[in-house]
Amino acid sequence: MSGPQAENGQSLLIGRTIDHLATPAFVVDLDVVKANCERMLARAQKGGLHLRGQTKTHKTVEGAIYQTGGTRRGLVTSTLVESEMYANAGFDDILYGYPILSTHMQRNLKLAQKLESYHLMVTNKESIQILLANPPPPGKKWSVFMKIDCGNSREGFWWSDQDCIEAALEIRKYPAVMTLQGTYVHCGNTYKSQDSNQVEKTRDETIKMLIGVSKRMSEHGIKFDNIGIGSTPSCSHDSALYAQISEIHPGNYVFYDAQQEKLGSCGMGDVAGKVLTRVIGHSVRRNQLLVDCGFSALTKQGFQELDQSFARVEGHPMLKLCDMTQEIGKVGWDLDDSINFDDFPVGSTLSLIPYHACATAAMYPVYYVHQNQMIKEEWRPCRGW
Amino acid sequence: MSGPQAENGQSLLIGRTIDHLATPAFVVDLDVVKANCERMLARAQKGGLHLRGQTKTHKTVEGAIYQTGGTRRGLVTSTLVESEMYANAGFDDILYGYPILSTHMQRNLKLAQKLESYHLMVTNKESIQILLANPPPPGKKWSVFMKIDCGNSREGFWWSDQDCIEAALEIRKYPAVMTLQGTYVHCGNTYKSQDSNQVEKTRDETIKMLIGVSKRMSEHGIKFDNIGIGSTPSCSHDSALYAQISEIHPGNYVFYDAQQEKLGSCGMGDVAGKVLTRVIGHSVRRNQLLVDCGFSALTKQGFQELDQSFARVEGHPMLKLCDMTQEIGKVGWDLDDSINFDDFPVGSTLSLIPYHACATAAMYPVYYVHQNQMIKEEWRPCRGW
Incomplete structure (x- = not known):
């Protein structure tokens, strides 16, 4: 085995x-992994962006070292098991990029205690209620990203809904418990594209929607540092709009695959x-x-x-x-x-x-x-x- | 984890x-597993058949104990890892039910050494060449089943082809190296059925083809003890033709699933x-x-x-x-x-x-x-x- x-x-x-x-x-070409990771880091750097690599494709310590350029700082995970593995391997600034459930909170508490910077994802109003029912570690707050749905049609607040603003206002009500780190979009709808032109169009529309959300929040006095978008297809090409966001979080690019080739990502x-x-x-x-x-x-x-x-x-x-x-x-x-x-x-x-x-x-x-x-x-x- | x-x-x-x-x-109802395993053992006993349970669905020691009614004797596996796990857990009479490759033979040798009764599957003429190139453990022979294709259209000798008889004759040429244990059919084509009537029709046609193969082999003086058929759909119902075979080897029945329900297996x-x-x-x-x-x-x-x-x-x-x-x-x-x-x-x-x-x-x-x-x-x- x-x-x-x-x-x-x-x-x-x-x-x-x-x-x-x-x-x-399953055989992995190390030089190709390194090149894929370096290229994505270079694209992020060129765009003035923080690269928060999604780890769900490889789920290994080694792969995440290449994703972070050796810093072991800045990841997004899809499972608690990933979060725990990376926390135990000396990684920090980890976002558990998944809807919050009460049953996650005991493990989230341990992770928030252990790490300097552990983030959770608020995807609906229930997320906020769960955080309120589960106090953060002493001396810390729950650091949260708000998941925004800009057409991917999965979890998160629909970008143009009033719910979205209301949730941000709700988070602001409890400054001792939680702090809004930023907004986060997975533009997985790029996977429905026929080619890279369509991918880039969807990505840029997504960025514009996200900027719109930030402006509306700002009108309500809600401020945060990070605006991030993800998906490997959208992050495999440069964009003039990157200047308006702060973070990208692709994951599949570590390995890439035939689907990505078809989409023009690689x-x-x-x-x-x-x-x-x-x-x-x-x-x-x-x-x-x-x-x-x-x-x-x-x-x-x-x-x-x-x-x-x-x-x-x-x-x-x-x-x-x-x-x-x-x-x-x-x-x-x-x-x-x-x-x-x-x-x-x-x-x-x-x-x-x-x-x-x-x-x-x-x-x-x-x-x-x-x-x-x-x-x-x-x-x-x-x-x- | x-x-x-x-x-x-x-x-x-x-x-x-x-x-x-x-x-x-993944939650497993123990009473249902026990009932499924007991029912299949009872059906085999009623038909005068040996039940050689396929382990690929659950791949656990515990599940195989129920499959064998506690005897830990008589399994068919889909991977070497399964064979090794069961050998280490005190099981015996294990058939590694997979095409033979040279790269398997070092591990097959250890298993044949360790077990009283370890069987391999000859699916083509290359299988025999590989066995000839890899001597069995001292004092033992390779015990082999011949895989027959009666319409499943995957691996094995096509039931009506002359190749099938020739392979059996070839095996007989090397009595110091290998011994023919029997024939084995996976009637996986039952999965294409619309209902259990069609399943039973395919199963009974398969048994008839297999009996035909045995007769033709017998005309060439080739004798063996076991004639076995498998697939959970075909073995989930009684058959008057069971009297003409010796062994069944279903696997999925330990858990069953929505597909089996649709096929009328459960x-x-x-x-x-x-x-x-x-x-x-x-x-x-x-x-x-x-x-x-x-x-x-x-x-x-x-x-x-x-x-x-x-x-x-x-x-x-x-x-x-x-x-x-x-x-x-x-x-x-x-x-x-x-x-x-x-x-x-x-x-x-x-x-x-x-x-x-x-x-x-x-x-x-x-x-x-x-x-x-x-x-x-x-x-x-x-x-x-």
Whole structure:
């Protein structure tokens, strides 16, 4: 499950090439991760923005070190388990970017005690009631971001609703308990775009809505330091409007994936996380290869979006991962002639580019991190909630 | 991640009711698991069959104890990690029911050494070559089942092909290296059925094909003890033809799920594994509840099959889990009027019946096992390959 270990506890796979791995395996190209993280940090710096990296795609300490450029400061997480892992690993300035429930508050209290700067997300009026019912640690206040919905249509205050202003006024009523850190938008509606022009249009409209919210709040005397927007598609391009906000919080960019390539967020060469799989059989009758990547090693997403394939087969555009059971994938051939099965003997490897890295990475207890195919590190993501 | 622990290592959740759990949580009704396992054992006994339970749905020691009626003898696994976990937990007579690769053989060797009875699956002619290249442990032979494809169209020898007989003859050539234990069919094509009549028709056709294979092999003087068929839909009903086979190997029945209910394998009351989720917000604008079950807590399967819902919402047939992002589900209302949001306050729980238990259970590091809602045990599944 965790790879063979030598007596000194060192993985026996470190220093070997990835073709020595048992399959299916999630392999991560370290140089690509570094380049993706450096590029996003540079874009933020150029725009005068703070980069608060979302950790939900990789959920590893190592990945977050690259996201923060080594400072270990400034993250947004999707689960309490992530928040706790990063707090224990010396990270600080962590936003638990999820709707608040009463059942979270005991763990939130410990995190707020431990960290210099731990933030929560107010997504509705109930969030404020929960904070009022759960006192912050002595000498501290709950630091909160308000989640604004600018068209993503998930959680948060609808940007043009009066509720939004009322919630901010409500927060201001309790200065001993909570303090408004800023507003936060996840422009996940960019994922519905057909190309990067549409992504950029949605992002810029979102920024304008958010600026509008800030102005209306300001008219009520409500001030805060941070205005942030997120989603990897929107943050993978520069914008003249970045000057009007303070923070971006993309996450997927650490690995990128076939979906992001389709959206114009990256090139295929920027995809860092791939699934290594082996051919386990041939069906001449059906003109198919069988591989040891089923849905438990990839998840079922993106079939329509990738032209009837659950993943891109690297270097073989004519191969389609057309069906999967739990542990077996069926790879078809997109031409009328027959697969040359001698090119894909049983035991040979294929590299799959996932449609959605967040979903695929979550299936693996360990990522094998390589440079030029040589395994350098093993990263172990946290999981659960 | 693994639930709070007291100083003595005992989970603090044992003895509490499931509404104390952090959500999302995978909750398993112990009495339903026991009843499902006992019913399948009774059906096998009635038909004079050996039940070799497939472990891929739950992947726990505890679940397999119920599957084997406490004997810890007779399992089929889908991964080497499962085989190793069961071997270490005192189980024996384990079939690693997966195509053989050279990269598996070091671990297969250890398992064959350790166990009295460890079996491998020959799915193609390459399997035999791999066994010949990897000697069995001293004093032992590789015990193999031949996988036959009777219409499932995945791995294995096509039932009517001459290849099938030739492979059996090839196995017989090397009596010092390998011994043919029997034939094995996964009639997964039953999952394409509309109802249980169609399931039973496919199952009985499969048994007839398999008997035909045995007869043809017998004409070549090839004898073996076991003829087995599997899949939970086909094994959830009696058959007059069971008298002609020796073994069944269903797996999903331990938990069952909404897919199995639709196929007529079980009633909704037989579903043992469910996802407990909490309401995290309301959208009056979209007439939706938001819940803390995203695709990372359920996986995206079965949307079309469950009438535009990724799960059944227990007790609320009008609620549809109509969309999911990684950590958030959107629950819509299947009527023209508005949801009465007061009935579903933020923090209240809903119980989701998964479409596919194998996929959903795999998302959880721990299952909370309860009797009448009281948490009795925590089961920790293995994962990886």
